[in-house]
Amino acid sequence: MVQGSGDWMQVTYLVRASTGDIAARAEALTVEQAVELPRAVAARDPWVAAHMLGRVERIEPAGDGVHRVTIGQPLATAAGDPAQLLNVLYGNSSLQPDVVLADVELPDTAFDWLPGPRVGIEGLRAIAGVTGRPLLATALKPMGLRPAQLAALCATFARAGLDLVKDDHGLADHPFCPFEARVEACLRAMEDAARDTGRPALYVPNLIGSPDRVRRQLAFARRAGVRAVMLSPMVSGLPTLAELAGLADGLPIVAHPAFGGVLRALEPALFGKLFRWFGADAVIYPHAGGRFSYSLETCAALAAELRRPYPRVRPAFPAPAGGIKAEWVGELLKFYGPDCILLIGGSLYEAGDALFERTRQVVERLARAAPMEFVK
Amino acid sequence: MVQGSGDWMQVTYLVRASTGDIAARAEALTVEQAVELPRAVAARDPWVAAHMLGRVERIEPAGDGVHRVTIGQPLATAAGDPAQLLNVLYGNSSLQPDVVLADVELPDTAFDWLPGPRVGIEGLRAIAGVTGRPLLATALKPMGLRPAQLAALCATFARAGLDLVKDDHGLADHPFCPFEARVEACLRAMEDAARDTGRPALYVPNLIGSPDRVRRQLAFARRAGVRAVMLSPMVSGLPTLAELAGLADGLPIVAHPAFGGVLRALEPALFGKLFRWFGADAVIYPHAGGRFSYSLETCAALAAELRRPYPRVRPAFPAPAGGIKAEWVGELLKFYGPDCILLIGGSLYEAGDALFERTRQVVERLARAAPMEFVK
Numbered sequence: 101m102v103q104g105s106g107d108w109m110q111v112t113y114l115v116r117a118s119t120g121d122i123a124a125r126a127e128a129l130t131v132e133q134a135v136e137l138p139r140a141v142a143a144r145d146p147w148v149a150a151h152m153l154g155r156v157e158r159i160e161p162a163g164d165g166v167h168r169v170t171i172g173q174p175l176a177t178a179a180g181d182p183a184q185l186l187n188v189l190y191g192n193s194s195l196q197p198d199v200v201l202a203d204v205e206l207p208d209t210a211f212d213w214l215p216g217p218r219v220g221i222e223g224l225r226a227i228a229g230v231t232g233r234p235l236l237a238t239a240l241k242p243m244g245l246r247p248a249q250l251a252a253l254c255a256t257f258a259r260a261g262l263d264l265v266k267d268d269h270g271l272a273d274h275p276f277c278p279f280e281a282r283v284e285a286c287l288r289a290m291e292d293a294a295r296d297t298g299r300p301a302l303y304v305p306n307l308i309g310s311p312d313r314v315r316r317q318l319a320f321a322r323r324a325g326v327r328a329v330m331l332s333p334m335v336s337g338l339p340t341l342a343e344l345a346g347l348a349d350g351l352p353i354v355a356h357p358a359f360g361g362v363l364r365a366l367e368p369a370l371f372g373k374l375f376r377w378f379g380a381d382a383v384i385y386p387h388a389g390g391r392f393s394y395s396l397e398t399c400a401a402l403a404a405e406l407r408r409p410y411p412r413v414r415p416a417f418p419a420p421a422g423g424i425k426a427e428w429v430g431e432l433l434k435f436y437g438p439d440c441i442l443l444i445g446g447s448l449y450e451a452g453d454a455l456f457e458r459t460r461q462v463v464e465r466l467a468r469a470a471p472m473e474f475v476k
Numbered sequence: 477m478v479q480g481s482g483d484w485m486q487v488t489y490l491v492r493a494s495t496g497d498i499a500a501r502a503e504a505l506t507v508e509q510a511v512e513l514p515r516a517v518a519a520r521d522p523w524v525a526a527h528m529l530g531r532v533e534r535i536e537p538a539g540d541g542v543h544r545v546t547i548g549q550p551l552a553t554a555a556g557d558p559a560q561l562l563n564v565l566y567g568n569s570s571l572q573p574d575v576v577l578a579d580v581e582l583p584d585t586a587f588d589w590l591p592g593p594r595v596g597i598e599g600l601r602a603i604a605g606v607t608g609r610p611l612l613a614t615a616l617k618p619m620g621l622r623p624a625q626l627a628a629l630c631a632t633f634a635r636a637g638l639d640l641v642k643d644d645h646g647l648a649d650h651p652f653c654p655f656e657a658r659v660e661a662c663l664r665a666m667e668d669a670a671r672d673t674g675r676p677a678l679y680v681p682n683l684i685g686s687p688d689r690v691r692r693q694l695a696f697a698r699r700a701g702v703r704a705v706m707l708s709p710m711v712s713g714l715p716t717l718a719e720l721a722g723l724a725d726g727l728p729i730v731a732h733p734a735f736g737g738v739l740r741a742l743e744p745a746l747f748g749k750l751f752r753w754f755g756a757d758a759v760i761y762p763h764a765g766g767r768f769s770y771s772l773e774t775c776a777a778l779a780a781e782l783r784r785p786y787p788r789v790r791p792a793f794p795a796p797a798g799g800i801k802a803e804w805v806g807e808l809l810k811f812y813g814p815d816c817i818l819l820i821g822g823s824l825y826e827a828g829d830a831l832f833e834r835t836r837q838v839v840e841r842l843a844r845a846a847p848m849e850f851v852k
Contacts, residue, residue: 135618136644147652148620177619179648183684186711187646191734194710208787217757220790221783221815224757234809235817236842237795238824238835242511243553244524253831260835264817268512270563272555276523308559310719311687328757334570335562337713343686352757354795354817358567381593381600381704381728407597411584414596419613419730429612439597441611441640441730448614455629459614459636466612 106151107175109210111189112203114162115169122159126169129199130154132192134177141450151176168202175206180213182342195386215345219352227327227352228263228302237264240286246277251285258293258301265290266330267306269356279305279317283324304354306330311340318344318351328352334359387420387432396435403436417441426462430469442466482527483551485586487565488579490538491545498535502545505575506530508568510553517826527552544578551582556589558718591721595728603703603728604639604678613640616662622653627661634669634677641666642706643682645732655681655693659700680730682706687716694720694727704728710735763796763808772811779812793817802838806845818842 111133117125127139135142135152143149151174158170178185190201206214219227228235238257240250250271257265265286273279286303294300305321307314307329314336321329329351333341335358344350388396403418418436421443432442444462451458487509493501503515511518511528519525530549538544554561566577582590595603604611614633616626626647633641641662649655662679670676681697683690683705690712697705705727709717711734720726764772779794794812797819808818820838827834 134646135620136615136646137618142618142620145618145621145625147622148618151652152618152620176650176652177646179650181648181685181689183686183689183711184646184648186735187648187684187708191645191708191711194735195733211786216786217790217792219757221757221793222790224793232814234812234814234842235793236805236839237817237819239512239797239819242513242518242521242524242528244511244518244528245521246523249521256832257835260832261839262835266819269567270510270512270553270560272557272560272563274552274555276527276552308563309557310559310715310722311713312719313557314559314715332563332567333713335559335567335713335715337687337709337711337716339686339690339711340713340716343688346686354757354793357761359562359570381595381597381730385733410587410592414593414598416593417597417600417611417730421615438608441613443613443615443642456632456636459633459638463612463637 107207107209108172109175109178109188109207110157110170110172110203110205111201112168112170113193114200114202115167116165116198117167118165119161119167122167122169123156125198126156126159126167126171129169129193130156130171130173133171133188133190134173136192138450141452144452175210178210182214183339185210185214186338215342217352218345218350224328224352229299230263235263236261237266238262239266239268240271241268243268243270243274244276247281247285250277250282251289254286254289254301254303255293258290259297261297262301264302264304264328266304266354269306269308269330269332269335269358271306272308273313273317280320280324283321283326287325302327304328304330306332306356307344308332308335311336311343314340314344318347319349322349322351326351328354330354330356332356332358381414381416385418385420387424389423389428400435403440407439415439419443423447426458427465429462429465433466433469483583483585484548485551485554485564485583486533486546486548486579486581487577488544488546489569490576490578491543492541492574493543494541495537495543498543498545499532501574502532502535502543502547505545505569506532506547506549509547509564509566510549512568514826517828520828551586554586558590559715561586561590562714591718593728594721594726600704600728605675606639611639612637613642614638615642615644616647617644619644619646619650620652623657623661626653626658627665630662630665630677630679631669634666635673637673638677640678640680640704642680642730645682645684645706645708645711645734647682648684649689649693656696656700659697659702663701678703680704680706682708682732683720684708684711687712687719690716690720694723695725698725698727702727704730706730706732708732708734757790757792761794761796763800765799765804776811779816783815791815795819799823802834803841805838805841809842809845 115125131139154171154173157172160168162168173188177188189204193199225231240253254265283305290301290303305326307317331341331353333355345353385402386394388394388399406418407415419441424444426444426447448458491501507515527550530547533548534546536544549564553564565580569575601607616629630641659681666677666679683693707717707729709731721729761778762770764770764775782794783791795817800820802820802823824834
């Protein structure tokens, strides 16, 4: 098979780079998203060269120092998996501040494994019994009301003629308003209202929690008679959305954008705290001077955060990565001290056939550097 | 119970606002993250007033038109759930470009339900057999190599003395390199190398996919003898990380930051395409003119994207929200046409005791506006 014989996706990025630099930057972006090695290194394997390598398809000036770069990537890189698709689209490049994901086009075959909406506009219209006009919806709030109070709001809204009443996305499984009690109370209120109004309004509960909890919530909601649910995919993870959407006994899903802007968190907060708090034993992040723009100060703060003592939380390993050079080992050791994982990729592979030797050198360089005094 | 008697979390944001405006902005941010109603409206319920309302604790100038705002939120708002914690920290505010999540402090009781690292630095050191110096690690790449080739790389790296060899985060369950075959081949290579070198290096496979798939990968890896795994929490969703970290039969987890910068995607791409492709039947997003900064142009593009015909994907409902006024109904109908869900929250609640009436007005306003001609 020759390159180009399979299906391709088109990914467009806005890239901040000068006219002189943009071609090289576009090429770097292309290989970053799948093979993560320079083209010549990756192409050492002929099958990789034929099937895994993307190509820059268009570069257009977009004004103000920005270019619009369209890259073709083999669909095969996505492995027929929604989660892996995210990696290929915007896995590493999302961490590069000169890059914005601007657009994606997929071949139809991608929908062999991407579920898409279960019922879409037509199906939701049928469920809500509304044609020819927008559905009118509201949210149950504030957080803190108990099921009977939310049910009373449901009754009010349904009787007033709304088509859809959803949980606020902050309504979780709080002890003062448990998911199951809320769903039952709100559904009952909707049914009571429907007997009077003659038309059943939709109550849409918010699913939130770990994937397992969300699945149990969905199952309960379905048994109780719920006809659509809400989920915040950036909170739960887009793959959870895809899984729920693909269940044989699922329900239509309303997606909420909460947490969708999470990049605009400082790195020590997101990677240093949240990742650890959520269970990471080690956290990989781009070290200063590599392919990303983190400063040394950011890296130090992130590492310090991961290792900060807590009474009830184990420290986690900082794992700096992202373009670390083999020859930096001594410096990195000084910078981070011993409690880190040094993740060195490309700088080893560049050695080609001398991979063993280069690796060995790094090991030895570290061995030489390691037995030293650290100021912790 | 009086306000302040429970546990509190401290959330710090960088907020771009003038000295004159910052106090009001900080208050708006405080209520946005939990009750999502103005304080006076939320406090109509005394229990809510006592238990759910946050408070602005500190406002400090941070230079360049930015203030550092620290907000106290009752820990109870997080419902003892890792996913819900994300909502309270940065659910809606992540979508506001004048706000950056800068820091979070949790009371120790939060770790009743946040798992934290299973083994942490000490445990990973014990597994790797490395003390007093950094672990040295690399990644298997490029995507496209088959299991035998990756195993050969493992052997090379292990023999060269690396402590840890992880899958590149783009190594998924590709047909040309299935997860199970890869894990078995790489582990075998590590074991072979260990017989020669006398010290076992760690092979860390990448878990990726839907939550169900990830759980099956973890179970297989564990049975095969893997001693640590990798996950990209922003790809899989932080709640998936928390779930895996909390499993009785889990493994230590190395977290990869892929997809961590997802905000810097244009809204039509993220919410208009990905959310739909991953299964959303309706997508809520902030309409122009509300509490967020989306332009009318962005909203129109997003809605158009959600409804764009595909051969194999149903259209999904645009659900504009985020501060829509009851009196905009006619205008919104003109703007979006009938295929949308108009999500109106605060503008109804502001009516207080006249909630029914206000809602009714909106319903009627829509009924009057609806039977009209649309240019689709």
